[in-house]
Amino acid sequence: MNKELYEYVLRMGDDSLILGQRLGEWCGHGPILEEDIALTNIALDVLGQARILMDYAGKLTNKKEDEVAFLREERDYKNVLLVEQPNGDFAQTILRQFFFDAFRLPFFKELQNSKDETLSGLALKAVKETTYHLQHSSNWVIRLGDGTDESHQRLETALEDLWMFTGEFFYADEVDTKLVNEGIAVDVNKIKPIWDAKVSEVFAQAKLQIPENDWMQKGGRQGRHTEHLGFILSEMQYMQRAYPGCEW
Amino acid sequence: MFNFVAMQVENDVKQMEEQFQAKIDADIRIEPRDWMPEKYRKTLIRQMSQHAHSEVVGMLPEANWITRAPSLRRKVALLAKVQDEAGHGLYLYSACETLGADREETIDDLHSGKAKYSSIFNYPTITWADIGAIGWLVDGAAIVNQVALQKTSYGPYARAMVKICKEESFHQRQGYEIITVLANGTPAQKAMAQDALNRWWWPSLMMFGPTDADSPNTQQSMAWRIKRHTNDDLRQMFIDATVKQAEVAGLTIPDKDLKWNEERGHYDFGEIDWEEFYNVIKGNGPCNKQRIEARKKAKEEGMWVREAAMAYAEKQKTKTKAA
Numbered sequence: 001m002n003k004e005l006y007e008y009v010l011r012m013g014d015d016s017l018i019l020g021q022r023l024g025e026w027c028g029h030g031p032i033l034e035e036d037i038a039l040t041n042i043a044l045d046v047l048g049q050a051r052i053l054m055d056y057a058g059k060l061t062n063k064k065e066d067e068v069a070f071l072r073e074e075r076d077y078k079n080v081l082l083v084e085q086p087n088g089d090f091a092q093t094i095l096r097q098f099f100f101d102a103f104r105l106p107f108f109k110e111l112q113n114s115k116d117e118t119l120s121g122l123a124l125k126a127v128k129e130t131t132y133h134l135q136h137s138s139n140w141v142i143r144l145g146d147g148t149d150e151s152h153q154r155l156e157t158a159l160e161d162l163w164m165f166t167g168e169f170f171y172a173d174e175v176d177t178k179l180v181n182e183g184i185a186v187d188v189n190k191i192k193p194i195w196d197a198k199v200s201e202v203f204a205q206a207k208l209q210i211p212e213n214d215w216m217q218k219g220g221r222q223g224r225h226t227e228h229l230g231f232i233l234s235e236m237q238y239m240q241r242a243y244p245g246c247e248w
Numbered sequence: 249m250f251n252f253v254a255m256q257v258e259n260d261v262k263q264m265e266e267q268f269q270a271k272i273d274a275d276i277r278i279e280p281r282d283w284m285p286e287k288y289r290k291t292l293i294r295q296m297s298q299h300a301h302s303e304v305v306g307m308l309p310e311a312n313w314i315t316r317a318p319s320l321r322r323k324v325a326l327l328a329k330v331q332d333e334a335g336h337g338l339y340l341y342s343a344c345e346t347l348g349a350d351r352e353e354t355i356d357d358l359h360s361g362k363a364k365y366s367s368i369f370n371y372p373t374i375t376w377a378d379i380g381a382i383g384w385l386v387d388g389a390a391i392v393n394q395v396a397l398q399k400t401s402y403g404p405y406a407r408a409m410v411k412i413c414k415e416e417s418f419h420q421r422q423g424y425e426i427i428t429v430l431a432n433g434t435p436a437q438k439a440m441a442q443d444a445l446n447r448w449w450w451p452s453l454m455m456f457g458p459t460d461a462d463s464p465n466t467q468q469s470m471a472w473r474i475k476r477h478t479n480d481d482l483r484q485m486f487i488d489a490t491v492k493q494a495e496v497a498g499l500t501i502p503d504k505d506l507k508w509n510e511e512r513g514h515y516d517f518g519e520i521d522w523e524e525f526y527n528v529i530k531g532n533g534p535c536n537k538q539r540i541e542a543r544k545k546a547k548e549e550g551m552w553v554r555e556a557a558m559a560y561a562e563k564q565k566t567k568t569k570a571a
Binding site for chain 2: 041054
């Protein structure tokens with residue numbers, strides 16, 4: 001088995017899976033019906049990506065998609081900490097989404113050139129989806145930032161809470177180095193300036209300042225999570241754990 | 249003079265009502281700009297808004313299982329299904345607006361308890377099999393009703409039903425497939441499926457409303473072709489279609505009086521617990537409060553979001569004007 005590739009696929013797949021799980025919590029409770037539908041759409045897209053990646057990780061280890069998605073221990077999930085943060089209010093959800101989309105779009109654009117056909121194929125589809133996601137989340141960040149005093153304040157609070165989780169997108173270790181050299185993975189160092197530019201552009205319109213505190217949290221890529229992930233998993237894994245080995 | 253004018257108006261209205269009824273009888277669709285009796289308009293708003301509310305409140309018991317769906321495939325399918333219901337809600341609120349019913353006010357009527365929604369959604373989804381049972385039975389019952397409504401006399405409602413029916417029949421098949429997988433699974437899974445059928449069967453029959461004898465609005469609604477079949481007829485169609493499906497799945501419908509009646513060409517069935525039905529409508533169902541609270545909370549917590557969007561739009565307008 002290609003250990004590095006498996007690890008790389010999990011990191012990407014868990015980002016999509018855990019974010020999809022979080023977005024799914026909104027379904028039926030959105031601030032307006034149109035937005036309920038939009039958030040569910042995004043959840044469906046990222047879960048679609050997750051399925052492709054879980055299936056791929058499964059093929060690399062001779063397991064089924066659901067075994068990979070549902071039956072790992074907490075320390076074996078490799079998503080960035082940002083995506084497991086609680087939905088909070090709509091400002092928290094939208095800002096989390098914006099940070100994620102602003103990373104994912106240039107990331108997937110690069111991944112289209114991957115020598116790995118599963119990954120380049122996924123990226124081709126995901127670029128289209130993520131273009132829409134980023135447009136949607138950027139528009140909302142601007143609207144909330146330049147809307148009312150209350151919406152601006154809520155967005156500021158969300159920014160204070162989430163900013164420290166944005167450095168992790170650009171974490172790279174020997175897994176990345178090896179796969180970048182093989183032409184499979186994306187060099188996240190190339191993505192960083194694109195992300196910075198997008199955030200600056202949207203923040204300017206949203207009348208937000210980039211926080212001065214630049215201490216960034218990390219650990220997700222090594223499976224060291226915040227306290228939230230355990231609860232996400234206990235809900236998500238409940239059926240698979242309670243009824244092992246069943247077909248659904 | 250005054251009397252003469254009053255008489256004239258009365259005659260005109262009578263004439264218009266006759267023309268209206270003639271159109272209905274000839275199966276000509278009524279469109280938003282056509283003249284219609286006030287009571288027809290009100291009856292339609294009541295029925296369509298109830299339908300819209302049912303779609304939106306109906307999202308809640310199903311959304312309850314999104315984070316716990318047993319496989320990724322099921323999770324995605326359930327999300328897509330609940331999203332469809334939201335779409336139906338939007339579509340139907342828009343259809344209500346063609347009759348002059350403001351969406352905000354319509355929704356406020358739901359929150360205040362003035363407007364009703366299908367009382368089936370006041371039952372809890374306590375196991376995964378309930379998601380299958382809702383698709384199979386609740387959507388199944390809804391389809392029987394909605395297929396008939398594709399021919400309803402009001403154009404926008406009839407057209408909405410055509411689109412909605414397509415999606416609902418997909419949901420129904422999906423729900424039945426969930427149930428059959430369970431019924432063919434482990435003993436625990438089969439028990440889960442049977443338990444869900446036991447709990448959802450009778451409330452599903454109640455979805456068609458009171459018996460014809462106790463349904464005072466039916467006659468007028470039939471004459472206006474808002475309704476095309478009576479409650480009892482629709483209920484019978486549903487039962488006749490569903491009994492075989494239960495048999496194929498190897499599950500038992502929880503009604504000891506259920507029996508094929510050769511003479512009628514229909515299944516006979518047991519007495520529905522109407523006391524329970526009226527109590528759930530009155531607000532005494534297990535989840536009535538929870539459902540309305542969830543909808544109110546979504547609206548209240550979304551208030552600042554909607555205000556922000558409007559404030560931003562207003563600022564943009566001012567900027568465009570200034571430029």
